[in-house]
Amino acid sequence: MAVILRDERFLVIRRSQQVTAPGKLCFPGGGIEPGETEEQTLVREMLEELAIAVDPVRLLWRSTTPWGTKLAWWLADIPDTMQPDPDPAEVAEFFWLSRLELNDAEDLLPSVPQFMRAWRRGRLSLPINW
Ligand SMILES: Nc1nc2c([nH]c(=O)n2[C@@H]2O[C@H](COP(=O)(O)OP(=O)(O)OP(=O)(O)O)[C@@H](O)[C@H]2O)c(=O)[nH]1
Numbered sequence: 001m002a003v004i005l006r007d008e009r010f011l012v013i014r015r016s017q018q019v020t021a022p023g024k025l026c027f028p029g030g031g032i033e034p035g036e037t038e039e040q041t042l043v044r045e046m047l048e049e050l051a052i053a054v055d056p057v058r059l060l061w062r063s064t065t066p067w068g069t070k071l072a073w074w075l076a077d078i079p080d081t082m083q084p085d086p087d088p089a090e091v092a093e094f095f096w097l098s099r100l101e102l103n104d105a106e107d108l109l110p111s112v113p114q115f116m117r118a119w120r121r122g123r124l125s126l127p128i129n130w
Contacts, residue, residue: 001029001043001111002076003060008128009096011084011107013049016092023092026109027073038072049091050084061124063114064077071111075126098130 004116015021028047032038032050046054054076061073065098071091084094097105103116118124 001027001071001073001115002025002046002054003073003126004054004073004076004078004079005128006096008019008079010102011050011078011094012097012102013086013094014092014107016088016090017090018059018089021109023107024109025105025107026112026123027115028091028094029071036073042074042076048087050086052077052084054081060126061115061118063111063118064089065111073115073124099128122124 002011011028012025015024015026017023024060028046028049030041030049032041036044038059042056043054046052046055055078057075057077059072063071064075065071086092086094101115102112120130
Protein backbone atom coordinates (compact mmCIF):
# COMPACT_ATOMS: atom_id res chain seq x y z
CA MET A 1 0.00 0.00 0.00
CA ALA A 2 1.19 3.51 -0.71
CA VAL A 3 1.15 6.07 2.06
CA ILE A 4 1.37 9.40 0.25
CA LEU A 5 1.27 12.66 2.16
CA ARG A 6 0.75 16.21 0.98
CA ASP A 7 0.28 19.12 3.39
CA GLU A 8 -0.26 16.63 6.24
CA ARG A 9 -3.05 14.88 4.32
CA PHE A 10 -3.16 11.27 3.19
CA LEU A 11 -4.03 10.25 -0.36
CA VAL A 12 -7.02 7.90 0.02
CA ILE A 13 -9.02 6.22 -2.74
CA ARG A 14 -12.55 4.94 -3.01
CA ARG A 15 -12.44 1.56 -4.75
CA SER A 16 -14.55 1.23 -7.89
CA GLN A 17 -17.64 -0.97 -8.14
CA GLN A 18 -15.75 -3.44 -10.38
CA VAL A 19 -13.07 -4.60 -7.90
CA THR A 20 -13.09 -6.60 -4.67
CA ALA A 21 -14.37 -4.60 -1.68
CA PRO A 22 -16.30 -2.22 -4.01
CA GLY A 23 -16.84 1.33 -2.75
CA LYS A 24 -14.51 0.96 0.24
CA LEU A 25 -11.95 3.59 1.13
CA CYS A 26 -8.31 2.55 1.38
CA PHE A 27 -4.80 3.55 0.46
CA PRO A 28 -3.88 3.01 -3.17
CA GLY A 29 -2.02 -0.20 -3.89
CA GLY A 30 -2.30 -3.70 -5.21
CA GLY A 31 -0.82 -7.12 -5.53
CA ILE A 32 2.81 -7.91 -6.30
CA GLU A 33 3.43 -9.66 -9.63
CA PRO A 34 6.02 -12.39 -10.20
CA GLY A 35 9.54 -11.01 -10.50
CA GLU A 36 8.67 -7.59 -9.09
CA THR A 37 10.17 -5.92 -6.06
CA GLU A 38 7.77 -4.17 -3.67
CA GLU A 39 9.07 -0.82 -4.92
CA GLN A 40 8.32 -1.79 -8.53
CA THR A 41 4.81 -2.88 -7.54
CA LEU A 42 4.26 0.46 -5.85
CA VAL A 43 5.41 2.45 -8.87
CA ARG A 44 3.34 0.32 -11.31
CA GLU A 45 0.16 0.36 -9.24
CA MET A 46 0.25 4.14 -8.77
CA LEU A 47 0.66 4.62 -12.52
CA GLU A 48 -2.20 2.19 -13.25
CA GLU A 49 -4.67 3.42 -10.64
CA LEU A 50 -3.92 7.13 -10.45
CA ALA A 51 -1.47 8.02 -13.27
CA ILE A 52 1.02 9.39 -10.77
CA ALA A 53 4.76 8.77 -10.78
CA VAL A 54 5.74 8.00 -7.19
CA ASP A 55 9.10 7.63 -5.59
CA PRO A 56 9.15 4.86 -2.94
CA VAL A 57 10.79 6.29 0.21
CA ARG A 58 10.81 3.51 2.82
CA LEU A 59 8.91 0.56 4.16
CA LEU A 60 6.78 1.74 7.11
CA TRP A 61 5.06 -1.39 8.40
CA ARG A 62 3.84 -4.87 7.54
CA SER A 63 0.50 -6.43 8.40
CA THR A 64 -1.61 -9.46 7.50
CA THR A 65 -5.36 -9.31 6.86
CA PRO A 66 -7.74 -11.75 8.60
CA TRP A 67 -7.98 -13.55 5.23
CA GLY A 68 -4.19 -13.96 5.08
CA THR A 69 -3.17 -11.27 2.57
CA LYS A 70 0.22 -9.83 3.45
CA LEU A 71 0.34 -6.05 3.22
CA ALA A 72 3.48 -3.91 2.94
CA TRP A 73 2.94 -0.22 3.72
CA TRP A 74 5.36 2.04 1.89
CA LEU A 75 5.89 5.74 2.29
CA ALA A 76 6.01 7.28 -1.18
CA ASP A 77 6.59 10.79 -2.53
CA ILE A 78 4.92 12.48 -5.46
CA PRO A 79 5.96 15.76 -7.05
CA ASP A 80 4.18 18.76 -5.47
CA THR A 81 2.30 19.75 -8.59
CA MET A 82 1.23 16.27 -9.74
CA GLN A 83 -2.52 15.62 -9.59
CA PRO A 84 -3.94 12.08 -9.51
CA ASP A 85 -6.06 11.08 -12.51
CA PRO A 86 -7.95 7.92 -11.45
CA ASP A 87 -8.60 4.97 -13.75
CA PRO A 88 -12.37 4.60 -13.16
CA ALA A 89 -12.15 0.82 -13.58
CA GLU A 90 -10.18 0.68 -10.34
CA VAL A 91 -10.68 3.96 -8.49
CA ALA A 92 -14.03 5.74 -8.17
CA GLU A 93 -12.59 8.88 -6.55
CA PHE A 94 -9.72 10.09 -4.43
CA PHE A 95 -9.38 12.38 -1.42
CA TRP A 96 -6.64 14.11 0.54
CA LEU A 97 -7.71 13.38 4.14
CA SER A 98 -6.22 14.74 7.33
CA ARG A 99 -5.41 12.34 10.15
CA LEU A 100 -8.66 13.30 11.90
CA GLU A 101 -10.75 12.89 8.75
CA LEU A 102 -9.19 9.50 8.12
CA ASN A 103 -9.87 8.39 11.68
CA ASP A 104 -13.52 9.42 11.32
CA ALA A 105 -14.07 8.05 7.82
CA GLU A 106 -16.66 5.38 7.20
CA ASP A 107 -16.37 2.54 4.69
CA LEU A 108 -12.66 2.00 5.33
CA LEU A 109 -11.02 -1.34 4.65
CA PRO A 110 -10.24 -2.67 8.16
CA SER A 111 -6.49 -2.61 7.53
CA VAL A 112 -6.53 1.20 7.50
CA PRO A 113 -7.63 1.72 11.14
CA GLN A 114 -5.05 -0.94 12.07
CA PHE A 115 -2.39 1.08 10.33
CA MET A 116 -3.53 4.27 12.10
CA ARG A 117 -3.49 2.47 15.46
CA ALA A 118 0.04 1.19 14.82
CA TRP A 119 1.11 4.75 14.02
CA ARG A 120 -0.57 6.12 17.17
CA ARG A 121 1.16 3.48 19.28
CA GLY A 122 4.56 4.34 17.84
CA ARG A 123 5.01 1.09 15.91
CA LEU A 124 5.83 3.10 12.81
CA SER A 125 6.85 6.66 12.16
CA LEU A 126 5.62 9.13 9.57
CA PRO A 127 7.07 12.49 8.57
CA ILE A 128 4.13 14.20 10.36
CA ASN A 129 3.13 14.08 14.01
CA TRP A 130 0.23 12.04 15.35
N1 LIG B 1 -5.28 -1.17 -2.21
C1 LIG B 1 -5.44 -1.57 -0.96
N2 LIG B 1 -5.67 -2.88 -0.72
C2 LIG B 1 -5.82 -3.23 0.57
C3 LIG B 1 -5.76 -2.29 1.64
N3 LIG B 1 -5.98 -2.94 2.79
C4 LIG B 1 -6.19 -4.23 2.48
O1 LIG B 1 -6.45 -5.12 3.28
N4 LIG B 1 -6.08 -4.43 1.13
C5 LIG B 1 -6.20 -5.73 0.46
O2 LIG B 1 -5.07 -5.98 -0.34
C6 LIG B 1 -5.41 -6.81 -1.44
C7 LIG B 1 -4.94 -6.24 -2.77
O3 LIG B 1 -5.63 -5.09 -3.08
P1 LIG B 1 -6.20 -4.67 -4.51
O4 LIG B 1 -7.50 -5.36 -4.77
O5 LIG B 1 -6.22 -3.19 -4.51
O6 LIG B 1 -5.10 -5.17 -5.53
P2 LIG B 1 -5.14 -6.07 -6.83
O7 LIG B 1 -6.21 -5.57 -7.74
O8 LIG B 1 -3.76 -6.14 -7.37
O9 LIG B 1 -5.50 -7.46 -6.20
P3 LIG B 1 -6.72 -8.46 -6.37
O10 LIG B 1 -6.55 -9.02 -7.76
O11 LIG B 1 -6.44 -9.47 -5.29
O12 LIG B 1 -7.98 -7.68 -6.15
C8 LIG B 1 -6.91 -7.01 -1.37
O13 LIG B 1 -7.14 -8.24 -0.70
C9 LIG B 1 -7.36 -5.84 -0.50
O14 LIG B 1 -8.56 -6.10 0.16
C10 LIG B 1 -5.50 -0.93 1.35
O15 LIG B 1 -5.42 -0.04 2.22
N5 LIG B 1 -5.35 -0.62 0.04
